[in-house]
Each structure stands twice: as C-alpha cells, then as structure tokens.
Amino acid sequence: MTPAASSPKRRPRPRKRDAEASRRRILDAALEEFSAQGHAGARIDTIAEKAEVSKPMIYSYFGDKDALYAAALRESYVQIRAGERELQTDDMPPEDAIRELVRFTLQHFVSRPWFIALLNTENLRGGDTITQIADVAEIQSPLIAKLGQILRRGAAEGIFRDDIDPAEFYITIASLCYFPVSNRHTLGAVFKVEIDAEWLDRKAQEAGEMLIRYLRVDGGAGNG
Amino acid sequence: MTPAASSPKRRPRPRKRDAEASRRRILDAALEEFSAQGHAGARIDTIAEKAEVSKPMIYSYFGDKDALYAAALRESYVQIRAGERELQTDDMPPEDAIRELVRFTLQHFVSRPWFIALLNTENLRGGDTITQIADVAEIQSPLIAKLGQILRRGAAEGIFRDDIDPAEFYITIASLCYFPVSNRHTLGAVFKVEIDAEWLDRKAQEAGEMLIRYLRVDGGAGNG
Amino acid sequence: MTPAASSPKRRPRPRKRDAEASRRRILDAALEEFSAQGHAGARIDTIAEKAEVSKPMIYSYFGDKDALYAAALRESYVQIRAGERELQTDDMPPEDAIRELVRFTLQHFVSRPWFIALLNTENLRGGDTITQIADVAEIQSPLIAKLGQILRRGAAEGIFRDDIDPAEFYITIASLCYFPVSNRHTLGAVFKVEIDAEWLDRKAQEAGEMLIRYLRVDGGAGNG
Amino acid sequence: MTPAASSPKRRPRPRKRDAEASRRRILDAALEEFSAQGHAGARIDTIAEKAEVSKPMIYSYFGDKDALYAAALRESYVQIRAGERELQTDDMPPEDAIRELVRFTLQHFVSRPWFIALLNTENLRGGDTITQIADVAEIQSPLIAKLGQILRRGAAEGIFRDDIDPAEFYITIASLCYFPVSNRHTLGAVFKVEIDAEWLDRKAQEAGEMLIRYLRVDGGAGNG
DNA sequence: AATGAATGAGAATTCATTCAT
DNA sequence: TATGAATGAATTCTCATTCAT
Numbered sequence: 001m002t003p004a005a006s007s008p009k010r011r012p013r014p015r016k017r018d019a020e021a022s023r024r025r026i027l028d029a030a031l032e033e034f035s036a037q038g039h040a041g042a043r044i045d046t047i048a049e050k051a052e053v054s055k056p057m058i059y060s061y062f063g064d065k066d067a068l069y070a071a072a073l074r075e076s077y078v079q080i081r082a083g084e085r086e087l088q089t090d091d092m093p094p095e096d097a098i099r100e101l102v103r104f105t106l107q108h109f110v111s112r113p114w115f116i117a118l119l120n121t122e123n124l125r126g127g128d129t130i131t132q133i134a135d136v137a138e139i140q141s142p143l144i145a146k147l148g149q150i151l152r153r154g155a156a157e158g159i160f161r162d163d164i165d166p167a168e169f170y171i172t173i174a175s176l177c178y179f180p181v182s183n184r185h186t187l188g189a190v191f192k193v194e195i196d197a198e199w200l201d202r203k204a205q206e207a208g209e210m211l212i213r214y215l216r217v218d219g220g221a222g223n224g
Numbered sequence: 225m226t227p228a229a230s231s232p233k234r235r236p237r238p239r240k241r242d243a244e245a246s247r248r249r250i251l252d253a254a255l256e257e258f259s260a261q262g263h264a265g266a267r268i269d270t271i272a273e274k275a276e277v278s279k280p281m282i283y284s285y286f287g288d289k290d291a292l293y294a295a296a297l298r299e300s301y302v303q304i305r306a307g308e309r310e311l312q313t314d315d316m317p318p319e320d321a322i323r324e325l326v327r328f329t330l331q332h333f334v335s336r337p338w339f340i341a342l343l344n345t346e347n348l349r350g351g352d353t354i355t356q357i358a359d360v361a362e363i364q365s366p367l368i369a370k371l372g373q374i375l376r377r378g379a380a381e382g383i384f385r386d387d388i389d390p391a392e393f394y395i396t397i398a399s400l401c402y403f404p405v406s407n408r409h410t411l412g413a414v415f416k417v418e419i420d421a422e423w424l425d426r427k428a429q430e431a432g433e434m435l436i437r438y439l440r441v442d443g444g445a446g447n448g
Numbered sequence: 449m450t451p452a453a454s455s456p457k458r459r460p461r462p463r464k465r466d467a468e469a470s471r472r473r474i475l476d477a478a479l480e481e482f483s484a485q486g487h488a489g490a491r492i493d494t495i496a497e498k499a500e501v502s503k504p505m506i507y508s509y510f511g512d513k514d515a516l517y518a519a520a521l522r523e524s525y526v527q528i529r530a531g532e533r534e535l536q537t538d539d540m541p542p543e544d545a546i547r548e549l550v551r552f553t554l555q556h557f558v559s560r561p562w563f564i565a566l567l568n569t570e571n572l573r574g575g576d577t578i579t580q581i582a583d584v585a586e587i588q589s590p591l592i593a594k595l596g597q598i599l600r601r602g603a604a605e606g607i608f609r610d611d612i613d614p615a616e617f618y619i620t621i622a623s624l625c626y627f628p629v630s631n632r633h634t635l636g637a638v639f640k641v642e643i644d645a646e647w648l649d650r651k652a653q654e655a656g657e658m659l660i661r662y663l664r665v666d667g668g669a670g671n672g
Numbered sequence: 673m674t675p676a677a678s679s680p681k682r683r684p685r686p687r688k689r690d691a692e693a694s695r696r697r698i699l700d701a702a703l704e705e706f707s708a709q710g711h712a713g714a715r716i717d718t719i720a721e722k723a724e725v726s727k728p729m730i731y732s733y734f735g736d737k738d739a740l741y742a743a744a745l746r747e748s749y750v751q752i753r754a755g756e757r758e759l760q761t762d763d764m765p766p767e768d769a770i771r772e773l774v775r776f777t778l779q780h781f782v783s784r785p786w787f788i789a790l791l792n793t794e795n796l797r798g799g800d801t802i803t804q805i806a807d808v809a810e811i812q813s814p815l816i817a818k819l820g821q822i823l824r825r826g827a828a829e830g831i832f833r834d835d836i837d838p839a840e841f842y843i844t845i846a847s848l849c850y851f852p853v854s855n856r857h858t859l860g861a862v863f864k865v866e867i868d869a870e871w872l873d874r875k876a877q878e879a880g881e882m883l884i885r886y887l888r889v890d891g892g893a894g895n896g
Numbered sequence: 897a898a899t900g901a902a903t904g905a906g907a908a909t910t911c912a913t914t915c916a917t
Numbered sequence: 918t919a920t921g922a923a924t925g926a927a928t929t930c931t932c933a934t935t936c937a938t
Contacts, residue, residue, distance in 0.1 A: 037264065037348075038262045038263070038264055038265070038345070038348050039262070039265065040261065040262055040264040040265030041262070041263065041264030041265075043910095043911075043912090044911075044912060044913085045911075045912090053919090053920095054919060054920045054921080055912090055913080055914095055920085056913090056914080056915095056918095056919070056920060056921095057918095057919070057920080059912090059913070059914080060918095060919090064912080064913080065911095065912065065913090077414075117348055119407060119410050120344040120345075120347070120348055120406070121262070121344075121348065122409065122410055123344070123406055123407050123408070123409045123410055124261075124262050124341055124344055124345065126409055127408075127409025127410060127412065127413055130409065130410055130413040130414070131409075131413050133413075136413060136414055137413065137414055137415075137416055139414075167415055167417075168430075171403070171404065171411065171415070172400070172427075172430065172431075172434070174403060175399050175400050175402070175403035175404065176396070176399050176400065178399070178402075178403045178407070179395070179398060179399035179402050179403055180395065180399065182344070182347055182406075183343060183347050183402075184347070184351075185346065185347045185350055185351025185354065185355075186343050186346055186347055186351060186354055187395065188351065189351055189354040189355050189357075189360060189361065190301075190354070190360055190361055190363075191361075191391055191395070192361055193391075203396075206392075206396065207396075209438065210396070210434055210435070210437075210438040211434070213434075213437045213438055214433065214434040214437055214438075241900075241901050241902075241936085241937060241938070242901085243900075243901065246901080246902090267927095267928075267929095268928075268929065268930085269927095269928075269929090277902080277903090278902065278903045278904080279903085279929085279930080280902075280903060280904090280930085280931075280932085281901080281902065281903080283929090283930065283931080284901090284902085288929080288930075289928095289929070289930090467897095485712065485796075486710045486711070486712055486713070486793070486796050487710070487713065488709065488710055488712035488713030489710070489711065489712030489713075491931095491932075491933090492932075492933060492934085493932075493933090501898090501899095502898060502899045502900080503899085503933090503934080503935095504897095504898070504899060504900095504934090504935080504936095505897090505898070505899080507933090507934070507935080508897090508898090512933075512934075513932095513933065513934090525862075565796055567855060567858050568792040568793075568795070568796055568854070569710070569792075569796065570857065570858055571792070571854055571855050571856070571857045571858055572709075572710050572789055572792055572793065574857055575856075575857025575858060575860065575861055578857065578858055578861040578862070579857075579861050581861075584861060584862055585861065585862055585863075585864055615863055615865075616878075619851070619852065619859065619863070620848070620878065620879075620882070622851060623847050623848050623850070623851035623852065624844070624847050624848065626847070626850075626851045626855070627843070627846060627847035627850045627851055628843065628847065630792070630795055630854075631791060631795050631850070632795070632799075633794065633795045633798055633799025633802065633803075634791050634794055634795055634799060634802050635843065636799065637799055637802040637803050637805075637808060637809065638749075638802070638808055638809055638811075639809075639839055639843070640809055641839075651844075654840075654844065655844075657886065658844070658882055658883070658885075658886040659882070661882075661885045661886055662881065662882040662885055662886075689915085689916060689917070689921075689922050689923075690922085691921075691922065694922080694923090715906095715907070715908095716907075716908060716909085717906095717907075717908090725923080725924090726923065726924045726925080727908085727909080727924085728909085728910075728911085728923075728924060728925090729922080729923065729924080731908090731909065731910080732922085732923085736908080736909075737907095737908065737909090
C-alpha cells in the first residue's frame with residue numbers, strides 16, 4: 001500500500017465532488033453568459049468570474065470556448081426537457097390538456113429565457129454546433145409524448161382529428177409561444193406594446209383557442 | 225498589346241467617387257455581415273471588404289460599429305416593409321387573401337434571411353438599439369393595413385369575426401411563419417426533419433388553415 | 449493679349465487676397481490647435497475646420513503637418529515680438545521701468561497663452577523644429593533692447609550695477625513670469641492655490657522687487 | 673554542445689512571473705515615454721517594449737492609456753519628492769542653506785528631466801489629470817519644510833525678513849530653476865547660447881544671490 | 897483651384913488561450 | 918492541482934495624406 005492510499009483522510013476535501021461542483025458552476029455560468037451575449041459576445045473571463053473558478057479550470061474541464069458553448073447548448077436542452085417533465089395533463093379532458101400545454105410551454109419559455117436566447121444564437125450560427133452534439137436528438141421532449149397521448153385520447157373520444165402528427169403539432173405550438181417571447185423587445189419597440197405577463201397570458205389563451213379549433217373534427221364549432 | 229493594356233488589372237478597382245453609392249454598399253454589406261455573424265461576431269474589416277471600401281469610409285459615414293449596426297437594423301425594416309408592398313390581395317376573397325398573406329409572409333422571411341437573423345440579434349441584445357431608432361415605429365408594415373382591410377371585408381361579408389385586432393393578428397401570423405424559418409437548424413437537428421421548401425409549404429397551408437378557422441364566425445366549420 | 453488678360457473682371461474675386469487670407473486663417477487656427485493640443489495631439493482636421501478651409505488647401509500651402517507646425521511656431525514668435533513693441537518705458541525712472549517691464553511680460557504671457565504652450569511643446573520635442581527655423585534668432589525681442597536701455601540708464605544714474613547682460617537678465621525676468629503661468633494648473637492642484645489675476649499681480653510685484661534689489665549697486669537697500 | 677545549449681537565446685527573455693516588478697517596469701517605462709513624447713505622442717507599444725512586457729499586461733495593470741498617464745504623473749511627484757529628501761541643510765548658515773537649496777533644485781530638475789517634461793505635458797492638458805489624482809496634494813515637498821526651517825532660522829538670527837511664506841517662496845525658487853531647464857532648447861536656438869552645465873551653474877549662483885538679497889532684512893546690503 | 901472622397905499605416909484595446917509555479 | 922501572470926493575434930478606430938473631379 002502506498003502512503004497516499006494508507007491515509008485517505010489526508011485529502012482535505014472530497015476532490016471528486018469539488019470537481020463536479022466546479023463543472024456545474026461553469027456550465028451554469030456559461031449558459032447564462034452565452035445566452036445573454038451570444039457566442040461571439042460571450043467572454044471566458046466573465047464565465048470564470050461568475051463560476052468563481054480560474055480560467056485554466058475552464059480550459060482543463062471543457063477544452064476551448066467552442067466546446068464550452070456546445071456543452072452549454074446541450075445542457076440547455078437537458079434542463080428544458082427536465083423542466084417539461086413537470087407538466088401533468090393525464091387527468092384533464094383533451095381540450096383542457098391542450099390549453100394547459102400551451103400555457104405551460106409559453107411560461108416555460110418565459111421563465112427560462114436562456115433557452116430561447118441560446119436557440120437564437122445557435123440558429124444564427126447555422127446550427128454548426130448542434131449537429132455536432134451527437135445525442136441531442138435523443139434528449140426528446142416529454143411534451144411530445146404527452147401531446148401524442150392527448151391527441152390520441154381526443155381522437156378516441158371523437159373530438160379531435162386523427163391525422164395530426166404530434167411532433168409537427170408541437171412545432172406549431174412552439175411557434176406560437178416562441179415568437180412573442182423571443183421578439184418581445186422588437187415587438188415592443190415597433191408596435192408600441194408592452195409584452196408583459198398579461199399580454200402573454202392573452203396570447204396563450206388565443207393560441208390555445210386557435211389550436212383547439214384546428215384540432216376539432218367539426219372544424220372548430222363550439223367554443224371552449 | 226501595349227504595356228499599359230497588358231496589366232490594366234493593376235488598378236485594384238475604379239474607386240468611384242460617389243458618396244451615395246458607397247454608403248449603400250456599406251449598408252448592404254453591413255446588413256449581410258451583422259445578420260450572418262451577430263453584433264459581436266460581425267467584423268468591420270469584413271464589411272469593408274464586402275462593400276469594397278476602406279474602413280475609414282465606414283467610420284466617416286456611420287460613426288462607429290454600433291451606429292452602423294443601428295443603421296443596418298433600421299435598413300432591414302425599411303427593406304422588409306418595401307418588399308411587403310408587393311403583396312396584392314385586394315381582388316381575392318377574404319379567406320384566400322388570408323392564405324395568400326400567410327404564404328407571402330413565410331416566403332418573405334425565407335427569401336430575406338437577414339431580417340430574421342437581425343431581429344434575433346437585436347432581441348438577444350435586449351432591444352437596446354431598436355429603442356434608440358426613433359422612427360422605427362413609423363416604418364409601419366403595409367401588411368397590417370392590408371390585413372385590416374381583409375378582416376373588415378371578411379367581417380362585412382359575415383364570414384369573419386369582427387373582434388380581431390389587425391396588429392395582434394399579424395403577430396400571430398408572424399409567429400407561425402417566423403419560428404420554422406428562424407429555428408430551421410435546431411429543428412432539423414433535434415427532430416431529424418429537413419426544413420426545406422416543401423416542408424415550409426406544408427406549414428404555410430396548415431397555418432393558413434388554422435388562422436382561417438380561428439377567424440370564422442362559426443368557429444371554423446367548412447374547409448377551404 | 450490673352451482673353452484672360454483682356455477681361456480681368458472675369459475673376460470673381462481677388463484671388464491673391466483670398467489666398468493670403470486663407471493662409472492667415474490656417475496659421476491662426478494652427479497656432480490655436482498646436483498650442484492647445486501639442487504637436488502629436490493636434491489634428492489637421494480640426495485646423496481645417498477652424499480655418500474654414502479644406503484640408504488639401506493646408507497641404508498645398510504648407511506642405512505637411514511638421515511644416516505647418518514650424519510655421520505656427522515661427523508665427524508665435526512673430527506675434528509675441530510684435531506685441532512687445534507696445535511696451536513704453538522710455539520716460540520712466542529705471543526702477544519703475546523694470547517694474548513695468550516685469551508686469552508687462554507677465555501680462556503678455558497671460559493674455560497670449562498659446563505662446564507658452566507652444567514653447568512647452570517645442571521644448572518637449574527637444575527643439576527639433578526651432579533649430580530648423582533659420583531666421584528665428586533674428587526675430588529679436590524688442591524687450592531686450594528696451595531692457596538694455598533701462599539698464600544703461602540705471603547704470604548711468606548710478607542706481608544699477610553695470611555688469612548685467614540684458615539678454616541674461618531678460619531670461620531671469622522671463623523665468624519669474626513664465627513658471628506661474630505655464631504651471632498654473634499643477635501649482636493649483638498641488639499647492640491648493642488659485643492662480644488667478646490677483647495672485648499673479650502679487651507675483652509680479654514680488655518679482656519686480658526682487659529684480660530691482662538685485663540690480664541696485666548698494667545691494668538693494670531701500671524699498672520701491 | 674547540445675542543440676538546446678546552442679540556441680538558448682531563442683527564449684525571448686525569462687518572463688518573470690512577478691507582478692510587482694512588472695508593474696514597476698511599466699511605470700518607469702511610462703514615465704520615460706510620456707515625458708519624452710507627451711500624452712498624445714506617447715505609444716503604448718513603446719512603453720511595452722521598454723518595460724519588456726506585453727501590451728495586455730499594461731492594460732491589465734493600469735486600465736487604459738489615460739490611467740497609465742495618471743499613474744506616471746503621480747509617480748513623478750513621488751519620485752521627485754523622494755529625491756528631495758536627500759538635501760541636507762540643517763547645519764548650514766541660513767544664507768548658505770538658501771544657496772544650496774537653489775543649487776539642489778536646479779540640479780534636481782536637470783538630472784530628472786522627465787519631471788519637467790511631465791509637468792509641461794500636464795499643464796498643456798489643462799491639468800485635467802492632476803486634479804483627478806486625489807492625493808497629489810498630500811505628496812508634499814520636503815523642500816518646503818526645509819525651506820520653512822531655514823527661513824525661520826534666518827529670521828531668528830535677524831538676517832532674513834519674517835514675512836515670507838515658504839510655499840510662495842518655493843514657487844519663486846522653482847520659477848528661477850525651472851525655466852532655463854524647461855526651455856533650454858528654445859533659449860538655445862533663439863539666444864544662441866548653449867544651455868550647458870556651466871551656464872546653469874552661473875544661473876544658480878545668480879538666482880541664489882537674487883533670492884538672498886530679497887530675503888535680507890536690510891534689503892540686501894552686503895554681498896554673499 | 898478647390899474640395900469631397902478615399903485610404904494606408906498606424907494606435908489603443910480586447911480576448912482566447914497558455915505558461916510556470 | 919489550481920491559478921496568477923503573461924501574451925499573440927486580432928479588432929475597433931484614428932489620422933496624416935492623397936486622389937480625381
């Protein structure tokens with residue numbers, strides 16, 4: 001036995017844990033910085049400060065700026081998907097479930113603004129990075145599974161059309177929720193509206209209404 | 225061949241002494257560069273090269289990078305609005321007009337990708353710049369005027385609801401058209417779909433359908 | 449006779465005069481700018497603006513920045529010497545004349561601050577330029593002639609020593625007047641005094657007193 | 673010879689990892705450069721070279737050019753005041769002490785030419801910077817304390833007047849010492865004199881003489 | 897002849913990244 | 918190992934000077 005092994009208590013603190021914690025802090029800081037400043041605008045210095053680690057730490061953990069960006073982008077999906085698991089629609093009537101899903105999605109975007117910001121940044125870059133994150137497609141959205149369930153229930157009850165693809169429909173929902181949040185600043189300046197909580201609430205209702213009418217077999221007669 | 229004729233290319237380029245033309249070229253190049261690279265990622269060097277002017281010209285015409293960015297942002301609205309004037313819907317039945325407006329909007333976003341890119345960039349920056357472009361609210365979208373007309377015609381004919389605000393409804397249309405174009409790269413990578421012309425066409429139809437059902441007084445019965 | 453010569457009235461305005469006036473304005477502007485900003489800090493752009501001429505004019509009249517600087521430096525001596533001719537001491541008793549000369553010199557420096565500033569600039573540069581202005585030594589200070597006269601009168605009257613070199617003594621006078629004006633800003637900050645008109649007046653009196661005592665044959669007994 | 677030994681000079685220089693030493697070298701280099709070239713004429717590149725550090729070091733230690741200039745200006749006072757502590761006049765008769773103080777001051781200016789140069793530069797700039805160095809007034813000149821002592825001793829002995837303010841009198845001494853050193857180049861060119869060590873020595877004697885006569889109670893009778 | 901248009905060569909400043917302890 | 922110290926390679930912006938009409 002080596003001396004080192006013979007006295008494991010010499011280690012002042014559990015390094016493994018520390019390393020893990022540092023990694024986490026760096027990732028969180030990177031998420032914040034990249035989403036706030038974009039890829040080119042983000043500063044490694046700032047990330048190091050926010051994460052309270054030295055810059056060499058960042059490089060030793062992640063490699064370089066691009067790799068850190070990729071890790072942050074992937075992390076944003078992981079966190080978003082994790083958040084989406086909190087949505088509960090199983091017990092609701094299909095139409096209410098749709099409305100709830102819309103409301104939830106919008107709120108999700110609003111309360112995690114770094115997600116939209118990172119997506120915008122990545123699309124600005126032509127998706128160069130996301131295509132290199134091999135497993136990103138596997139981080140599937142729980143919402144799509146839930147949406148599939150709702151649509152099937154609705155179709156089974158004869159309320160909803162049965163030709164709707166859940167993934168495609170999810171993109172439509174996301175479209176309606178994404179734009180007002182993503183573009184709140186330009187919308188505010190150009191249309192002189194205040195994109196606040198109330199405004200977004202109305203949008204969510206309107207969107208829910210629109211989507212339900214679209215789903216109804218009779219073309220939407222009746223009013224939720 | 226005379227010696228002079230044998231190397232006429234030595235003159236790097238006939239430096240036109242035309243201030244207005246130079247300004248234009250700079251603005252076009254800036255539009256391209258800022259939309260392709262974002263604010264922080266854009267390079268004045270690159271803009272100078274693309275515009276075929278020297279860097280000092282840019283500074284003498286526009287001030288500094290921020291001011292050039294602001295000019296490009298404003299210009300993007302001007303150009304977009306100008307393009308929107310080409311849409312003709314006056315002779316169409318209201319429902320067809322709505323479908324045409326959606327199709328046009330989507331196509332507009334697709335064929336002028338710098339607009340979406342610049343909006344994303346500006347929203348990433350918290351709208352700092354657009355709020356300083358004093359007259360941006362005055363560069364009103366012709367689409368909204370046209371949409372108002374269509375909605376009024378539809379309401380007069382008893383087909384459409386009469387409680388729809390054109391500006392708000394335009395935002396909804398834009399939402400549906402913006403997201404798939406803006407996020408085509410991440411969508412493609414995550415959902416393994418190819419966001420191509422055909423895909424977008426389908427989206428446009430679906431969106432048109434959805435919006436019309438939403439507008440219909442009877443809640444959407446019948447099918448365009 | 450050429451057509452041009454046959455109709456001298458065709459010339460819209462007397463070019464010769466204009467050229468002369470432009471030259472003057474450039475020189476005045478250069479004096480101001482070089483003294484306010486130093487050699488490296490001075491801007492040709494600013495000089496052109498102040499002089500209300502185009503930049504190429506400056507280059508065609510003066511050659512380049514260094515030549516313009518040299519012209520301004522020379523001009524500063526010309527103007528200062530011209531101003532010095534206004535001093536009248538012929539009718540005064542020698543001691544009063546000395547006091548007047550001191551007072552005048554100090555006031556001269558105060559009211560033409562560009563002179564001190566230009567001298568500082570030139571000495572900062574190691575006198576590179578002034579040694580190239582061939583005739584600068586010929587622009588002799590009228591003050592030295594006047595001072596010589598006063599000293600001779602004083603010596604003749606038996607009041608003043610007769611071993612004083614006017615040029616050397618002038619340098620001493622200048623020393624006492626130059627420093628408080630030249631260094632008014634640093635003196636003000638370091639010694640917390642306000643170098644204003646009143647303070648300078650006192651300095652002038654003190655300096656006059658000191659110089660007179662130095663000149664007196666008896667070593668200064670008595671008090672002006 | 674090993675290959676390694678054959679080209680040990682390839683390493684440009686042993687980059688000492690000593691922050692304090694680097695700071696010092698930068699400050700010294702800045703003192704030199706700013707005093708030699710003025711504020712606008714000074715080059716950060718040159719300072720970096722002289723200090724044997726990279727430019728980013730300068731920025732990381734001092735902020736920007738203006739801040740570095742301010743630090744250099746302050747440092748010039750610190751160094752000058754430190755040098756002044758070497759003057760010893762306690763054991764001398766008051767008149768000799770005054771002469772020594774004058775001689776010392778002149779010599780001080782001559783042997784530290786960057787001080788005068790920096791003061792000229794700062795006054796050229798209107799004292800903008802020195803007013804922002806909060807504590808510059810606290811870096812008091814030891815000379816003034818010493819001068820006060822000499823004046824008191826002289827007054828106590830009945831030799832000197834007792835109405836002389838030490839600070840004011842110091843300014844007078846500085847005036848006489850400053851000008852010939854500061855303006856040596858222009859004086860040399862205009863008066864065709866060589867401002868060399870001998871010339872300055874004579875000036876110092878003359879100045880000492882003049883000041884002592886001014887201080888004497890009887891108005892200067894007698895001759896040092 | 898006079899000048900608006902234009903630029904080459906810098907100069908300050910920044911930033912991702914690495915060194916050396 | 919963890920990090921303060923350090924820097925090469927840009928990048929924005931400036932300025933004396935010239936071009937072309």
